[in-house]
Structure formats: structure tokens, C-alpha cells
Amino acid sequence: MIELQGLHKAFGANRVLRGVDLTVPRGESMVIIGGSGTGKSVLLKCILGLVKPDAGQILIEGQDVTRVDREAFLARFGMLFQGGALFDSLSVWQNVAFRLLRGPGKRPKAEAREIAIEKLRRVGLKAQVADLFPAELSGGMQKRVGLARAIAAEPEIIFFDEPTTGLDPIMAGVINELIREIVVEMGATAMTITHDMSSVRAIADDVAMLHDGVIQWTGPVADMDAAPDPYLQQFIHGRADGPIEAVR
Numbered sequence: 001m002i003e004l005q006g007l008h009k010a011f012g013a014n015r016v017l018r019g020v021d022l023t024v025p026r027g028e029s030m031v032i033i034g035g036s037g038t039g040k041s042v043l044l045k046c047i048l049g050l051v052k053p054d055a056g057q058i059l060i061e062g063q064d065v066t067r068v069d070r071e072a073f074l075a076r077f078g079m080l081f082q083g084g085a086l087f088d089s090l091s092v093w094q095n096v097a098f099r100l101l102r103g104p105g106k107r108p109k110a111e112a113r114e115i116a117i118e119k120l121r122r123v124g125l126k127a128q129v130a131d132l133f134p135a136e137l138s139g140g141m142q143k144r145v146g147l148a149r150a151i152a153a154e155p156e157i158i159f160f161d162e163p164t165t166g167l168d169p170i171m172a173g174v175i176n177e178l179i180r181e182i183v184v185e186m187g188a189t190a191m192t193i194t195h196d197m198s199s200v201r202a203i204a205d206d207v208a209m210l211h212d213g214v215i216q217w218t219g220p221v222a223d224m225d226a227a228p229d230p231y232l233q234q235f236i237h238g239r240a241d242g243p244i245e246a247v248r
């Protein structure tokens, strides 16, 4: 479904991506791990076309993303942004239905609202929440609304950028479980980026570790603990000592 070949991206002298190769099969849940500042968000932004890579190729179902119609391309994606990124001035249901209210697949307002309420229910929120504004919600509820928005248009591919950041461990567990359930239920291809190991174990079929601008290790989540890669082992166990320098 997603294939990255030799992806490079630098910001001035900061060479963030230095030849990323990665394949995500259709219907799989890939989790990308790596320290903060290693380029995980930049990688997602490259795929979405929000950041232009310096070199390399991005293929979606074998098609070069720079050669496809942007609007049709983006309609295939759902995205949960780091920090939620809800629109403050829109009500909860208008946030969830954002895509359904505009663009090519535009729905009548009443129908869009109904779909929004159904998606809110799917993420464990009551219909009454629909008419509140983001500022009236707790952090966990905002994440759920972001999740409802990401799935509202039933995308084929969903990206989750740090879905548990800022949540307490119990709420993080709830969000991880919801993500896993929804991805399985929708049959979507998912790519999650995180530095939270609890998310990895809850969400991943496959794991890829980004370090020094390349995929340092990739494989099924079941193989992760026994993998001999010292970078991977240091990261998953959160050790201060090892090949990854703690001061960056």
C-alpha cells in the first residue's frame, strides 16, 4: 500500500531523513518508533505532501504520489495529528464532519451531523458532546474527537502521530485499544508514529525504528524483543547506556 524508497530530507545542515526505505502492506498496522527529533513527523508529512523530500520516491499502490491528483489522493487518508489539532471555533460535530461538509464527497448538513454522532459513539463519546466546543473537553476527550474525525470519511489509510502524548497511562491504554479495534474493523492500512512503547505493543503488526535518518530495524512486533539490534534494544528498554547518545 505504501512504499518509501531512498527518502532524503534535510533542513539546511540538518540531514533528517538519509535514505528511508519502508514497505507497508495493505491492511497492516505499522508503527514507527524513534527518539524525539529523529524525523518521524517529517516522514509522515513527506507522505502527505506537506513536506517535499529532496530525493527518493513515495508510492501508494505503486503510484508515485507526486503524479496523482492531490484532492483525490488526500481523500484516501485520515489523520490524527499530534496534539489533536481540533478547530477551536467549530463545535465537536463540525470538527468530526469537517471533510464531510466540504470537498468532492460533500454531504447534506443533517447527514454529516448524523455520521459525526455515530463516529463519536464509536470512540466512546455521547451524542451530547456533539454541540460542545473543543475548549470544553478534557485531553482524553479531545483525542477521541480527533480520532472520530480521522475515521469519519472511512479512509483507506490512517496516520496517527503520537496518539497517546499528554495522556495519563490509563487513558493512553484506552486510546491504544480503540485505535487497534478501529483499524481492524475498518480493514485500513495504518501508520502510527510514537515514542510510547505501550502504543507499539497495543497497535503494531509491524514495527520500524527510525534512527540517524534510516530505518535501523524493521520486523513483526512479535520479533522485536528477541531482535539483536542494540539500538532497538536500548530504545525499547529505555536505557541511558548504549549506542544511542542521550544528548542530542
Ligand SMILES: Nc1ncnc2c1ncn2[C@@H]1O[C@H](COP(=O)(O)OP(=O)(O)O)[C@@H](O)[C@H]1O
Pocket: 011, 014, 016, 034, 035, 036, 037, 038, 039, 040, 041, 042, 043
Ligand atoms: N519545517 C521545518 N523546518 C526546519 N526544521 C524542521 C522542520 N520540521 C522539522 N524540522 C526538524 O527536523 C527534525 C525532525 O523533526 P520531527 O520529524 O518533528 O521529529 P519527531 O521524530 O520528534 O517527530 C528536528 O530536528 C526538527 O527540528
Ligand SMILES: [Mg+2]
Pocket: 040, 041, 042, 082, 161, 162
Ligand atoms: Mg513528531
